[in-house]
Amino acid sequence: MKTVNIGVIGFGTVGAGVVECVLQNGDLIAERSGLRPVIATIADLDITTDRGISLPDDVTLTTDASSLLNDPAIDVVVELVGGTTIAKDFVLQALANGKPVVTANKALLAHHGAEIFQAAQGSSSDVYYEASVGGGIPVIKAMREGLVGNRIVEIVGILNGTCNYILTRMEREKADFNDVLAAAQEAGYAETDPSFDVDGIDTAHKATILASLAYGEWFGMDPVHVEGIRNVTLQDIEYATNLGYRIKLLAIIKQEDANVEMRVHPALIPTSSLLGHVSGVFNAVWVEGDTVGGTMYYGRGAGREATASAVVADVMDVGLNLKFGSHHRVPAFRPHCAYSAIVPMADVATRYYLRLQVKDQPGVLALISGVLGQANISIASVTQQETSQASVPMIILTHQARESDLQAALDRMRELEEVVEPPVVIRIEDLG
Amino acid sequence: MKTVNIGVIGFGTVGAGVVECVLQNGDLIAERSGLRPVIATIADLDITTDRGISLPDDVTLTTDASSLLNDPAIDVVVELVGGTTIAKDFVLQALANGKPVVTANKALLAHHGAEIFQAAQGSSSDVYYEASVGGGIPVIKAMREGLVGNRIVEIVGILNGTCNYILTRMEREKADFNDVLAAAQEAGYAETDPSFDVDGIDTAHKATILASLAYGEWFGMDPVHVEGIRNVTLQDIEYATNLGYRIKLLAIIKQEDANVEMRVHPALIPTSSLLGHVSGVFNAVWVEGDTVGGTMYYGRGAGREATASAVVADVMDVGLNLKFGSHHRVPAFRPHCAYSAIVPMADVATRYYLRLQVKDQPGVLALISGVLGQANISIASVTQQETSQASVPMIILTHQARESDLQAALDRMRELEEVVEPPVVIRIEDLG
Numbered sequence: 035m036k037t038v039n040i041g042v043i044g045f046g047t048v049g050a051g052v053v054e055c056v057l058q059n060g061d062l063i064a065e066r067s068g069l070r071p072v073i074a075t076i077a078d079l080d081i082t083t084d085r086g087i088s089l090p091d092d093v094t095l096t097t098d099a100s101s102l103l104n105d106p107a108i109d110v111v112v113e114l115v116g117g118t119t120i121a122k123d124f125v126l127q128a129l130a131n132g133k134p135v136v137t138a139n140k141a142l143l144a145h146h147g148a149e150i151f152q153a154a155q156g157s158s159s160d161v162y163y164e165a166s167v168g169g170g171i172p173v174i175k176a177m178r179e180g181l182v183g184n185r186i187v188e189i190v191g192i193l194n195g196t197c198n199y200i201l202t203r204m205e206r207e208k209a210d211f212n213d214v215l216a217a218a219q220e221a222g223y224a225e226t227d228p229s230f231d232v233d234g235i236d237t238a239h240k241a242t243i244l245a246s247l248a249y250g251e252w253f254g255m256d257p258v259h260v261e262g263i264r265n266v267t268l269q270d271i272e273y274a275t276n277l278g279y280r281i282k283l284l285a286i287i288k289q290e291d292a293n294v295e296m297r298v299h300p301a302l303i304p305t306s307s308l309l310g311h312v313s314g315v316f317n318a319v320w321v322e323g324d325t326v327g328g329t330m331y332y333g334r335g336a337g338r339e340a341t342a343s344a345v346v347a348d349v350m351d352v353g354l355n356l357k358f359g360s361h362h363r364v365p366a367f368r369p370h371c372a373y374s375a376i377v378p379m380a381d382v383a384t385r386y387y388l389r390l391q392v393k394d395q396p397g398v399l400a401l402i403s404g405v406l407g408q409a410n411i412s413i414a415s416v417t418q419q420e421t422s423q424a425s426v427p428m429i430i431l432t433h434q435a436r437e438s439d440l441q442a443a444l445d446r447m448r449e450l451e452e453v454v455e456p457p458v459v460i461r462i463e464d465l466g
Numbered sequence: 467m468k469t470v471n472i473g474v475i476g477f478g479t480v481g482a483g484v485v486e487c488v489l490q491n492g493d494l495i496a497e498r499s500g501l502r503p504v505i506a507t508i509a510d511l512d513i514t515t516d517r518g519i520s521l522p523d524d525v526t527l528t529t530d531a532s533s534l535l536n537d538p539a540i541d542v543v544v545e546l547v548g549g550t551t552i553a554k555d556f557v558l559q560a561l562a563n564g565k566p567v568v569t570a571n572k573a574l575l576a577h578h579g580a581e582i583f584q585a586a587q588g589s590s591s592d593v594y595y596e597a598s599v600g601g602g603i604p605v606i607k608a609m610r611e612g613l614v615g616n617r618i619v620e621i622v623g624i625l626n627g628t629c630n631y632i633l634t635r636m637e638r639e640k641a642d643f644n645d646v647l648a649a650a651q652e653a654g655y656a657e658t659d660p661s662f663d664v665d666g667i668d669t670a671h672k673a674t675i676l677a678s679l680a681y682g683e684w685f686g687m688d689p690v691h692v693e694g695i696r697n698v699t700l701q702d703i704e705y706a707t708n709l710g711y712r713i714k715l716l717a718i719i720k721q722e723d724a725n726v727e728m729r730v731h732p733a734l735i736p737t738s739s740l741l742g743h744v745s746g747v748f749n750a751v752w753v754e755g756d757t758v759g760g761t762m763y764y765g766r767g768a769g770r771e772a773t774a775s776a777v778v779a780d781v782m783d784v785g786l787n788l789k790f791g792s793h794h795r796v797p798a799f800r801p802h803c804a805y806s807a808i809v810p811m812a813d814v815a816t817r818y819y820l821r822l823q824v825k826d827q828p829g830v831l832a833l834i835s836g837v838l839g840q841a842n843i844s845i846a847s848v849t850q851q852e853t854s855q856a857s858v859p860m861i862i863l864t865h866q867a868r869e870s871d872l873q874a875a876l877d878r879m880r881e882l883e884e885v886v887e888p889p890v891v892i893r894i895e896d897l898g
Contacts, residue, residue, distance in 0.1 A: 055615050055757050063614055170758035172612025180604025182495055183487050183778030311743055325487050326602035326765060326775035333761035343758035346615030358792035
């Protein structure tokens with residue numbers, strides 16, 4: 035049986051998972067695929083720490099990634115270094131040497147995808163990246179191949195396990211963001227510097243990859259509007275619950291006429307929706323095609339084994355491409371749709387949740403609804419609870435409105451002495 | 467650009483959907499894939515009825531399927547005739563002529579998969595069948611390629627839209643099975659002869675396909691235990707709801723040690739589970755792999771457009787195989803796992819919901835729990851409501867027990883004069 039000889043750069047958590055998966059299930063994979071995956075070389079700066087894996091004698095361990103990249107015996111390079119500097123060099127060098135690349139590196143693709151895919155098109159090699167979005171969920175393959183007959187209408191994803199874990203715990207334990215974040219850091223579910231996750235950057239990386247896959251060009255990060263979850267309060271989670279919603283950090287990619295929206299922000303989604311039931315560290319991606327309608331893909335969005343599952347699937351795909359001389363079998367990034375523009379955030383239309391702390395006195399509701407009405411914003415529901423305080427929270431759900439109109443109304447409200455705290459706004463996604 | 471010339475046999479609902487999808491999105495598909503799909507010939511006994519599609523002049527319409535099968539200009543045969551007789555002849559003839567086949571025909575594969583795949587292996591052609599399970603959901607591709615690195619631990623599917631629609635309406639409208647079935651027939655969601663759907667046969671066809679895909683040999687229908695939903699009562703749905711469960715018709719495929727379970731039956735699943743939220747005509751498949759953990763795939767399980775989406779994806783896959791000479795790229799049905807046996811239903815262990823109509827008199831609970839205890843069945847919970855009748859329903863949830871033990875206990879209960887109606891039993895799946 036033919037083999038595909040794998041060179042792994044980066045022997046960290048995911049690298050060890052990939053090696054273990056191939057060692058453990060290699061026979062099964064070979065029988066299924068007619069192609070045997072073989073771990074040939076592993077490169078890492080640290081090759082002495084015990085990863086708890088007993089490597090066969092014929093696996094080469096090296097600290098010199100370039101020897102791996104230049105080794106004619108290596109068929110596929112698996113880049114698991116992370117980051118956007120040296121990882122980029124490794125990927126471009128592999129492609130220059132005619133070696134296909136499998137990567138889990140969303141940051142690298144989000145920032146340098148155009149350059150990397152151009153290099154791949156210019157060589158006879160492929161770049162596969164299933165593990166970069168949704169961990170072990172085969173959503174890239176589903177979009178690239180399984181839904182190839184569809185114009186993609188909408189993608190809504192819960193793509194960051196750390197944020198979803200924090201929001202789930204806040205809701206279930208009635209805890210504040212900072213307390214849950216600290217607990218998550220202690221439990222290893224959040225980094226010491228959590229900014230990448232909680233500020234939405236990681237989700238935005240994945241959003242731009244999905245958008246590019248759907249619409250056929252590498253958008254990069256510039257067009258993506260990004261907000262994280264630091265300002266989501268327990269109070270808003272509880273109001274949302276009472277109104278039949280949950281708050282999730284979403285990546286939203288939508289085709290509106292000939293244009294595309296790309297945004298990452300917290301949003302209220304119906305508790306009864308499927309995405310509303312995606313809790314803890316799990317990820318899910320809703321993909322709507324013009325032919326298939328709505329589909330959803332769910333699973334572990336990160337972690338050693340789940341990510342390894344996606345990497346190994348890619349390795350076998352590029353391995354089969356080598357076996358059959360079918361490189362560029364699926365040229366994912368030919369620009370295939372002429373989208374005239376990215377919709378500026380100011381022009382995005384959505385529904386809104388507003389929480390206003392207002393003076394408990396007659397005429398305030400009339401005042402607020404007047405401000406909204408002047409901005410062309412129509413109210414869907416208002417909740418105001420009795421209290422003995424001098425000011426009360428007023429919860430307003432709006433009908434669909436333009437972001438620029440909403441911002442104008444907020445500016446006006448900030449000037450009102452009846453509104454005693456800065457207004458809180460969270461968008462609503464009803465998930466058609 | 468290369469083309470893939472498609473011959474469609476069967477111009478019914480799905481056939482028309484496939485033709486429409488290719489006509490509408492052909493340019494997009496070509497740009498994405500580097501291969502242009504072309505509807506070349508359509509064969510159907512009826513070529514005069516208007517399908518509401520304006521066919522280009524160069525599409526051949528014929529009543530003679532064999533001319534299509536023998537036409538050297540046809541690259542791929544799409545079999546959408548249905549049934550297991552003439553469809554089988556068409557498929558085998560296409561393969562004998564070296565033409566790859568795309569089919570949505572689950573009955574054909576369930577009954578004749580072994581023969582058909584042997585014919586494909588013996589020719590230089592492929593059989594692709596994404597549309598046979600889960601409609602437009604790319605779950606076959608996910609299992610065959612996306613999870614190739616995984617030993618499949620468990621599959622739990624809601625695979626029949628008609629049954630799920632009926633069960634959903636029964637629950638929401640507090641209606642009886644027969645009333646909802648009649649309404650579903652009127653609305654076109656159920657066939658005049660509903661047996662195929664409501665007796666679980668269609669689900670079993672899909673279950674055996676998924677089991678074969680997971681475990682690498684064509685099992686056929688014999689090993690699948692099949693029960694339908696005719697005996698699911700509104701009463702049981704309501705008791706299940708109160709206990710935190712929904713009743714769904716499930717396909718369950720599990721690896722237990724070296725053996726495989728395959729069964730189709732109604733089951734209580736937790737209302738809070740993701741599968742518990744799959745309602746109406748939608749399908750979903752839970753697939754758990756040893757590496758990736760649990761994943762789920764959701765979408766429309768039937769219908770013109772969704773099925774067309776899956777067929778078109780397969781057409782492009784076999785078309786790319788032709789373009790690159792990579793037929794048998796993924797030889798899905800090499801036996802790749804040595805499973806020693808199918809678990810006989812008597813040895814299956816699961817939890818049970820029991821509804822017993824018992825005399826309202828002292829000692830009955832002791833009697834019933836004695837019978838269960840003697841059969842090694844341990845009780846998890848008992849609910850018995852007050853009533854003014856002479857007999858009362860007693861709802862028992864058991865811990866895990868063997869089917870043969872449960873049947874022994876039921877036999878004993880049927881002899882008791884204190885149990886005044888035949889006991890009702892529904893299995894429980896807790897969905898890990």
